[in-house]
Amino acid sequence: MPDSSYLDWPFLQLCHRELKAELEQWCAANSAGLEPDIEAGPSGLDAACRSLVTLLGAGGWLRYVVPELGGHERHPLDVRSLCLLRETLAHHSGLADFCFAMQGLGSGPISLFGSPELQAEFLPAVASGKAIAAFALSEQQAGSDVSALATRAERKGEHYILNGEKTWISNAGLADFYTVFARTGEAPGVKGLSAFVVPADSLGLSVSERIDIIAPHPLGTLQFENCAVPRSHLLVMPGQGFEVAMATLDVFRTTVAAAALGFARRAYDATLSHVLQRKLFGAPLAELQMTQASIADMALDIDASALLVYRSAWAKDSGQARVTREAAMAKLHATEQAQQVIDRAVQLFGGLGVTSGEVVERLYREIRSLRIYEGASEVQKVIIARNEYKRFKK
């Protein structure tokens, strides 16, 4: 029986408990759709993702990634709902969680900073699953180091002209629009960046490469060659793009942690059932004390991660303007510990644990990227330390 005691923690309200129960029922009724067959190659993966976005939209779950339809009355997005949704979807299907998350991350800058016109143009289609969103920040020479970003946007009359390359972009080739960060040059480093909403069919925007990674995930490289974007598609003021990116990540980093928690819980539940059934030396594997030590470590890591995830989400929903420190702690701990939990699970499954198609083998591949994207673990440590120093200096 999966642990649901955390739903009674004071970070969560009745509406969250009801949301979780409703989503679990929906996942059970839609289990086949949540794990679509993926045909080989990028087009097979794209088709699977499209069907998942449609399914999630029809189920009404994508309403939660946009403010008008699913938000909390005092805040644009209810981060606790997003976390519960990601945790639960990740438990059932890594790809479904990915599709849900990207609708939020890709449209998050519009939800948080977009003009009413941009919100009206893009968000309803994101919420219904009719449009797919993407977030294009990283470049070959600018992953962790956003200040090295080289894609340029130059103002020409009522347009900005974008030139450059973005890589490691989730949903590249599949998205209907991209939130793109480019240098407008108001100041050096991160102070000279701006954020734009770029429709995928814009002239001068192309997908030059698709990137294959260890778990199914549509990823690719975008080229901008004299790509004209209307001035009205600029989010907030020129030079405030870094603020747009960081405020968006403040919300979505906590949800990455929630997804890691969902993967860890899935591995843990599978492990409990395995060690109770598997007989070794005349008794269940569960009775060996070293197994009990592993189970205790897994249970502890999961609860500690859940506390950090829902603390961060609750802090944001309670009106804290920025939760950079809390989100960094949640992401760092939950992703690193999920990797540990899943590794222990693989070990306890023995040969089965590394057999293709086994659930813990899949989770072992799926968890890995979460320690790298939206700020690698080392970056989260730097963020936490800087916040500690700031507090001490006050």
Ligand SMILES: Cc1cc2nc3c(=O)[nH]c(=O)nc-3n(C[C@H](O)[C@H](O)[C@H](O)COP(=O)(O)OP(=O)(O)OC[C@H]3O[C@@H](n4cnc5c(N)ncnc54)[C@H](O)[C@@H]3O)c2cc1C
């Ligand atoms: C599956 C996947 C999906 C992604 N999706 C997107 C997307 O949708 N949009 C987007 O814009 N980007 C996306 N990315 C890119 C991702 O954000 C970057 O990969 C990440 O920021 C790391 O940048 P990098 O790969 O250039 O690694 P680098 O910046 O070269 O860093 C390499 C390693 O150096 C270490 N490191 C970094 N900083 C420090 C430090 N300060 N101190 C000590 N060590 C450090 C870390 O271990 C890090 O992993 C995705 C990446 C992956 C793997």
